[in-house]
Amino acid sequence: MSGINWQLPVIRRSALTIWHRNILVWRKLIGPAIVMNFGEPALYLLGLGFGLGFFIGEMANMPYLTFLASGIIASTAMTTASFEGMYSVYTRMVPQNTYEAILTTPLDIDDILAGEMLWCGTKSVFSGIAILLVAALLGAVHSWQALWAIPVVFLTGLCFAGPAIIMSALSPGYDFFNYYFVLAVTPMFIMCGVFYPISTLPEIMQSIVYILPLTHAVELTRPLIAGTPVEKPLLHVGVLTIYTLIGYYLAVVLTRKRLIV
């Protein structure tokens, strides 16, 4: 009776109309968005990069500022997509009834969430570019290879959008998101190699951390920013892609369960 619709989602062009809707809203609020995109990473890089960096000097054979900047690029992609996938998606899904309005058009939940995920990835790219610019101005970026970080940031955004939307589909209210931040986002931020190499962790923790997607985003971003060769790129891209696909699928199934009753 209360059957769950496990049908595989279909991704269609109409997902782009959702992406387009969101970018139009974003354009209206561009002022605070830009302050947020540039302000926060600039504080991290100036405060921690120069402050801590003074004592640390080099980490993993690169200036600490470069090490930190590459980690912050990846972690900001995570937090940007997570915020968008929770607070904004939830707002449209529940209190604002935006999805209810869209679902009476030919669009399905498949289209809506594909569009939302693309948008989360896009927003991550905006913040990634902002940090990259700040980092470059501070002299932390060493080659044009760093531009490859942009598609990586996009993929990272997609990867974290899915779990965040899953939280929205399950959430009874905004406070619920604190669990996910405290239990998932913050631990990854601290443990996945943003501030120090994960090789310094005890071995058992290393193997746990290696399952987490942020680790792989950092492993891809860091050499790209530092101008060194990327090790095992297919593995890292593969992990992020698998998280993206499973996240999207479960987000669609759970959102159907919430809205199509």
Next chain:
Amino acid sequence: MQSIVQAWHLEKHFAEFTAVKDVSFTIPRGKCFGFLGPNGAGKTTILRILLGLSPATGGQLKVFDLDIRQDAREIRRRIGVVPQQDNLDPDFTVRENLQIYASYFAIPRREIESRINKLLEFAALSERADARTDHLSGGMKRRLTIARSLINDPELVILDEPTTGLDPQARHVIWAKLNELRDRGTTLVLTTHYMEEAERLCDELVVMDHGLILDQGSPAQLIKRHVEPEVIEIRGELLDTSDIEQLCRIEHIGRSHYCYTHNPRPLLDHLQNQHDLVFLHRPADLEDVFLKLTGRELRDT
């Protein structure tokens, strides 16, 4: 007559209750078809099933001769929807709301602007095209929602309690707009618990309660079928009703008494002699049918 929607034995069960039980109906093209019923009767559930937004547990439903289970997207492409609660996009202006909504239907860009201008005119919102939607009054929001539902030039427009919460002026404007639409040949399907609305707008309606269809027909047919044509309402304390009961069928709600009869003359003569009673003589209407079919007790759902 050509039909636009056909439903056979629709059922909708949830874990704890049954929202729709063995409901069959046919909606004729170009008419206004109403679902009338108290809160919780299953009206909104039927509309959701009609849009493919709530899979029916049993039965079969065809809209435009397409099966809702296979062709929901194609069906929605040809339907306009006015939901119970306005769900306009608060981040956009009046015009932008229509533009964005048009994009969901993949309406060609060059067509969009002329269509939007016509709809703004229809909804009497041309002056407010650049206003944010949260600055609009309740009636304006409703008109915008109706305009939005017409963006894809639908053959069928579904309205879930279109005038609930509006002031009398705004309601009359909405009714006029809906009549205008129907006169142009658009099929309207609406739910309401306002008898006046059902009587004014609907060519045909079904009365529902507890997920069941109790009866269907035109407002006049329903009145004829279920109640006596004349009603005398008496307000005040009635000590002895035995002599009145011989002249009519009487029902009581608190201190109001409803007398139903084919021949009101003897009762009126009788009441004329009792100077302490206030009474009103009127023709029977849908409200009488509704209360007779669905009972008079309070609904707390």
